[in-house]
Amino acid sequence: MKFRSLIFANLFRKKLRLVLTIGSFAVALFLFSFLAVVRGAFNRGADIAGADRLVTINRVSIIQPLPLSYRDKILRIPGVKAVTHNNWFGGVYQEEKNFFPQFVIDTENQRQVMSELQVPDDQWQAFLKDREGAIVGARTAQRFGWKIGDRVPIKNVSYGTAATWEFNIDGIYHSDRPGGDETQFWFQWDYFEERVPQSFKGNVGWYVVKLDSPDYAVSVAKAIDDMAGNSSFETKTETESQFAAGWVKQFGNIQFLVVTIGSVVFFTLLLVTGNTMAISVRERINELAILKAIGFNDRAVLFFVLSESLTIALIGGLLGLGLAMLAVPALGNALNGLLPALVLSKAILVAGLGSAVIVGVASGLLPGIGAMRMRVVNALRRV
Amino acid sequence: MVRVDGNGTSQSLIQVRNLGKTYRRGGEDIHVLQELNLDVDKGDFVAFMGPSGSGKTTLLNLLGGLDVPTRGTVTVAGDEITHMSAGKLTAWRARHVGFIFQMYNLIPVLTAFQNVELPLLLTSLSKAERRKHVETALAVVGLGERMNHYPRQLSGGQEQRVAIARAIVADPTFLLCDEPTGDLDRKSADEIMELITRLVREYGKTVLMVTHDPVVARRADITLHLEKGVLVEAREPHSIAAEV
Known part of the structure; x- marks a missing residue:
């Protein structure tokens, strides 16, 4: 391109001005990526939730239990294919900062209902034979360097007095959905029931219901809640997607925060670069x-x-996105599972670069038209 | 031959007929140029003199297609430029006009070579051909050894030489010089005028030059005097120099 040297x-x-303008683009794009990653992390549960699954919790709160006896009643409702149940364990590995979610699972139905979380058959069979066995998500296994055969102590204070529960790692599960949760730690209901105090026995945390078809979602949800109506354990049943979205809302309106902060950042960037180009x-x-x-x-x-403003935008944008690609995994590790997996997807990178291009063109357009008409x-x- | 009576032949390179330019400022019409006629042949070297505000630069802008007249016509090499669209006029300038300004007006972030190459970027010449043309132009102005220098690394006279090289590199039909020595000391001014004179004598260039300096004007074949927007009788440059 023969105009390259001129551009x-x-x-x-003005090298300092160039560096500062590119820097402002880089910071803005970094922030954009980070916000989009956080938003994606919070929404991922809803995004990848099974369309044919319902979650039933205690109507008062998810921390209130439900009776195990509901399982068979739910299974009899037309349109229900399978039911499994989970309990929140809430233990820590070695120290408080090593947080990750541990679930007590119903071994009979877990794989049928949560079919996207895949465990090799031989590992699953070994797990079923081992009362103290555990299946751990690939990400958590990698985080702590666990491998099959390791014996892992988990401290727990939620059920009676503080105690350390010992588990054998019998298998590692992977999610077949991009961005799926690979941080969970599963162990057997029987082992849990055996060790918890009497007052906790026979209670589950929540049910996950697999439907014959997503078309049954409304009718089955209503049937479950009607079944439990006017009892001591009334239920609230919703699709897994609604449940995940409701969970995110507990943290505030993440979507609104991301869009607002992102908009302010880009509008400010537009003013900064527009002013820079106008001065230039x-x-x-x-x-x-x-x-x-x-x-x-x-x-x-x-x-x-326009070439100048676009070049600044592209260099700054690529720099910001590059920094985000380095920082997001590091940040994800530093958060130690406090947030769902932070994933800087191709869609975020494309959206970021697209936004940079739009801001670059917009900021160069007015001064460019002025120069053109001069x-x-x-x-x-x-x- | 240069004429100002409007009776030149259609063979003239530049024909100006009844040219007028009126500006409106503060509700008042200011007639900068009025019913101006001019005929210039190929290879002529014309100097325009006159007091500030007499319309010298306006005339140059009209001849170079940088401005449009209020009335009258300018015809160059058969092209009547006064009614051309802005786009066509831009293309016409690229092909026919070489500009030399008082303040040199080089791009400070480009080297001498790159500055001179600018007009050639608008042509279909290959990179190698452009290089050859630029080297030739810089050699003509005596700056073959300074092609990689930036304007800030050159003296005023050298900067103006680069500007001249830029003006001639695309071999335009004529050169318009607006006070080409106005920002230079006498020695540098003499060198620049020597160069411009050589372009006329050796290379057959047609040059129209605005100047305040009668010594500079004496280099031209003829000096035309602009007073209150009117081109007056051409007089011998020597006599004008003597008047000042």
């Missing part, structure tokens, strides 16, 4: 006039200005 020479005219064009209006005098047409002048004789008269 780049103008770009590097104003400073060399005489040079642009000379270009027009010697035969460069209006479109060429607009092209030069009358040569007027500009030369200013010298």
